[in-house]
Amino acid sequence: MSYESPIRETLVTGGKTYADVTNDILRPLEQKATKSWWFGFTLSALVLALWIGATTYTVMVGLGAWGINKTVGWAFDITNFVFWVGIGHAGTLISAVLLLFRQKWRMSINRSAEAMTIFAVICAASFILSHMGRPWMAYWPVPLPNAFGSLWVNFNSPLVWDVFAISTYFSVSLVFWYIGLIPDIASIRDRATTKVRKFVYNFFSMGWNGSTRTWHRYEMISLILAGISTPLVLSVHSIVSMDFATSLVPGWHTTIFPPYFVAGAIFSGFGMVLTLLVVGRVVLKQENYITMGHLDAMCRIVMLTGSMVGLAYITEFFVAAYSGVEYEQYAFINRAFGPYWWSYWTMMTCNLIAPQVFWIKWARSTPWFIFLMSIIVNIGMWFERFVIIVTSLHRDFIPSSWSMYTPTIVEVSILIGSFGLFFTLYFLFCRYLPTINMAEIKSIIPTHHADHGHGQAAHGEHAKKGDAVHG
Amino acid sequence: MDTDKLHMVNTPRKEMQFMDNKMLLGVYDNPDSTYAVTKQLVKGGYDVHDVYTPFAVHGLDRVMGVKRTRLSIAAFVFAMCGVASALTLITYASAIDWPMNIGGKPSLIGPDYIPITFELGILFTAFGMVGCFFIVNRMFWGRNTDVIDIRVTDDRFVIAVNIHENKTDVKALEGIFVTGGALEVRERVKEI
Numbered sequence: 001m002s003y004e005s006p007i008r009e010t011l012v013t014g015g016k017t018y019a020d021v022t023n024d025i026l027r028p029l030e031q032k033a034t035k036s037w038w039f040g041f042t043l044s045a046l047v048l049a050l051w052i053g054a055t056t057y058t059v060m061v062g063l064g065a066w067g068i069n070k071t072v073g074w075a076f077d078i079t080n081f082v083f084w085v086g087i088g089h090a091g092t093l094i095s096a097v098l099l100l101f102r103q104k105w106r107m108s109i110n111r112s113a114e115a116m117t118i119f120a121v122i123c124a125a126s127f128i129l130s131h132m133g134r135p136w137m138a139y140w141p142v143p144l145p146n147a148f149g150s151l152w153v154n155f156n157s158p159l160v161w162d163v164f165a166i167s168t169y170f171s172v173s174l175v176f177w178y179i180g181l182i183p184d185i186a187s188i189r190d191r192a193t194t195k196v197r198k199f200v201y202n203f204f205s206m207g208w209n210g211s212t213r214t215w216h217r218y219e220m221i222s223l224i225l226a227g228i229s230t231p232l233v234l235s236v237h238s239i240v241s242m243d244f245a246t247s248l249v250p251g252w253h254t255t256i257f258p259p260y261f262v263a264g265a266i267f268s269g270f271g272m273v274l275t276l277l278v279v280g281r282v283v284l285k286q287e288n289y290i291t292m293g294h295l296d297a298m299c300r301i302v303m304l305t306g307s308m309v310g311l312a313y314i315t316e317f318f319v320a321a322y323s324g325v326e327y328e329q330y331a332f333i334n335r336a337f338g339p340y341w342w343s344y345w346t347m348m349t350c351n352l353i354a355p356q357v358f359w360i361k362w363a364r365s366t367p368w369f370i371f372l373m374s375i376i377v378n379i380g381m382w383f384e385r386f387v388i389i390v391t392s393l394h395r396d397f398i399p400s401s402w403s404m405y406t407p408t409i410v411e412v413s414i415l416i417g418s419f420g421l422f423f424t425l426y427f428l429f430c431r432y433l434p435t436i437n438m439a440e441i442k443s444i445i446p447t448h449h450a451d452h453g454h455g456q457a458a459h460g461e462h463a464k465k466g467d468a469v470h471g
Numbered sequence: 472m473d474t475d476k477l478h479m480v481n482t483p484r485k486e487m488q489f490m491d492n493k494m495l496l497g498v499y500d501n502p503d504s505t506y507a508v509t510k511q512l513v514k515g516g517y518d519v520h521d522v523y524t525p526f527a528v529h530g531l532d533r534v535m536g537v538k539r540t541r542l543s544i545a546a547f548v549f550a551m552c553g554v555a556s557a558l559t560l561i562t563y564a565s566a567i568d569w570p571m572n573i574g575g576k577p578s579l580i581g582p583d584y585i586p587i588t589f590e591l592g593i594l595f596t597a598f599g600m601v602g603c604f605f606i607v608n609r610m611f612w613g614r615n616t617d618v619i620d621i622r623v624t625d626d627r628f629v630i631a632v633n634i635h636e637n638k639t640d641v642k643a644l645e646g647i648f649v650t651g652g653a654l655e656v657r658e659r660v661k662e663i
Contacts, residue, residue, distance in 0.1 A: 017626065018500075018525060018625065018626030019626040022625045022626065143560060151571075152564035152565060152568065152569055152571075153564075154565075154571065154573065155564065155565045155583065155584065156565075156576075156583045158586075160587070161586040161587055161590075164586070164587045164590040164591065165586065165590050168590040168591070168593055168594040171594065171597075171598075172593060172594065172597045175597050176597075179601060179604075182610075183525075183526070183624065186618075186624045187624040189624070190618065190621035190622075190624045190625065191621075191625070202613070202615065203612055203613045204612065205616075206605065206610035206611055206612055206614055207608075207609070207610050207614030207615065207616035208610070208616070208624070209523060209616050209617075209618050209619065209623070210525060210618075210619075210623040210624055211521045211522075211523055212522045212523070212524060212528070212532050212535055212537065213532070213535075213537055214608050215524065215526075215527040215528070215531075215532070216527075216532040216537050217540045217542055217604055218527065218604070220540050220542050220543060221542055221546075221600055221601060221604050224542070224543060224546050224596070224600060225597060225600075225601075228546075228550075228596050228597060231589075231593075232590075232593050235586065235589060235590065239586055242586075438525075439525060439526040439527070440526065442526045442626075443526040443527060443528075447501040447502060447503055
């Protein structure tokens with residue numbers, strides 16, 4: 001049907017048939033939860049409890065529970081927010097941008113990456129809510145007719161743009177993810193053995209029947225959703241960067257921010273995808289679907305985007321020097337050699353220098369090393385946001401306002417706890433939904449013709465034992 | 472075999488639904504035979520009801536004569552609705568209803584409206600188009616569908632051909648199915 005280039009490595013190894021795909025990918029859902037799943041889930045849930053506790057404490061006590069002060073008004077909260085939103089971006093990039101580029105290797109990883117997007121955006125949104133201090137007023141940035149003197153929101157503010165961008169991004173990602181899930185949910189429905197399972201998956205399968213007419217429309221909307229998600233994902237992180245770039249704070253007020261944030265988001269997102277999949281492919285026994293070729297491709301993207309981010313760091317320095325603006329120049333010298341020098345150099349090491357090892361083939365083909373690198377990338381990208389936010393703010397225009405920022409135990413708990421929130425959701429996803437898009441994977445594996453000759457088939461002859469047949 | 476009697480393709484679908492819904496199914500295990508047999512059946516004038524597959528088989532829709540969906544037009548219309556809504560809201564709120572003096576800048580500023588206009592355009596497109604997709608497919612949460620054969624969501628491809636009393640030559644149809652490599656050929660009644 002489609003031409004397969006012999007130069008490319010096969011995307012799915014192990015000579016899988018269609019039935020093998022269904023069996024392999026649905027095994028974690030259909031068998032009893034394994035000990036490793038319970039261990040991971042319990043651990044995540046405990047960390048989630050920490051998040052609930054720390055966030056509740058913040059809401060009850062107020063932002064005085066945090067280390068922020070008059071000078072450093074944004075710190076851990078917005079660092080974590082940008083960090084999580086950035087992580088989310090790889091999911092959309094994989095499913096949308098790689099779909100438009102017809103990169104078929106995306107099919108093994110897009111489902112889990114999109115799930116990661118949704119959970120990461122949930123984590124990010126939680127920081128938006130908690131950093132408001134009074135989360136019950138979270139509806140204020142929404143343009144609603146109100147009794148406060150008919151005052152509308154300021155549509156010129158990037159913070160209002162961000163409300164629209166993040167909520168659109170979250171809901172469109174959710175729709176895209178769900179649309180991709182429907183055929184697979186139908187597969188689970190048709191194999192369900194228990195009543196509850198049958199009911200739940202039947203409910204969410206929306207009556208999917210695999211008709212060619214439906215598939216025809218499905219292909220069309222998938223393409224359009226990918227088409228609109230691509231500029232969407234670029235716009236979201238551009239708008240996040242404008243939260244900073246449209247201000248007058250030295251170190252923030254730069255035009256390079258939108259592309260630099262987008263590259264950073266892809267970089268950190270792929271870091272997290274690697275963290276999840278290097279482990280996930282082994283635990284869920286999916287090595288034939290998420291092959292070393294997939295890891296290799298992702299490592300290359302990490303290296304490319306890491307270098308782009310590194311280039312942006314250096315460009316910022318150059319522009320500051322070249323601009324002749326002393327505040328700008330001071331902000332950058334302070335970043336690298338001021339009191340927070342350690343965070344700057346952590347960022348530089350993790351994001352620019354470390355990913356260069358992926359030039360070496362060994363580094364791209366050794367799972368434990370890739371895992372280690374993915375953690376380094378995550379740390380580096382968290383520090384990037386910390387550097388941008390805290391080091392730019394802590395030296396104000398008036399030296400008498402200069403101050404230092406130290407996080408409190410509450411803030412650190414919320415940060416650690418947000419990983420609990422993320423991983424709890426991710427573990428639930430692995431247990432109840434297929435982590436690989438079966439319908440797409442089936443379309444790229446080679447066809448296995450049954451070994452019987454033509455003309456031998458008769459009524460119901462080949463119906464396998466245990467294969468229930470309707471009608 | 473009277474081939475004239477096989478030409479049912481032009482019969483309006485609505486009419487057929489009430490006439491009968493008896494079908495002959497050919498079950499296959501690969502997309503290539505499914506494609507070839509469907510092509511042959513459509514050419515031979517059989518009333519191919521639908522082909523059910525575990526994944527999108529490219530080209531099958533064209534062979535079946537499925538018209539290009541108009542969902543892309545719907546998407547564009549929704550996008551324009553989103554853009555119009557955003558511009559109306561922003562212009563009304565910031566320039567007509569309650570103009571704010573922010574640093575002496577004018578209330579009606581074009582470029583600042585681009586991000587929200589863009590985002591709402593995307594939001595309306597996604598939800599409107601997907602909503603239409605569900606409507607045309609008659610898909611909704613909790614729908615109990617009569618799946619033609621539950622293996623089509625796993626590894627089987629089913630071609631369903633409508634049988635019309637005294638018009639469809641079932642024997643010949645069976646022959647085409649079997650020669651095309653069908654694993655199984657059977658009759659069933661489907662509620663449409």
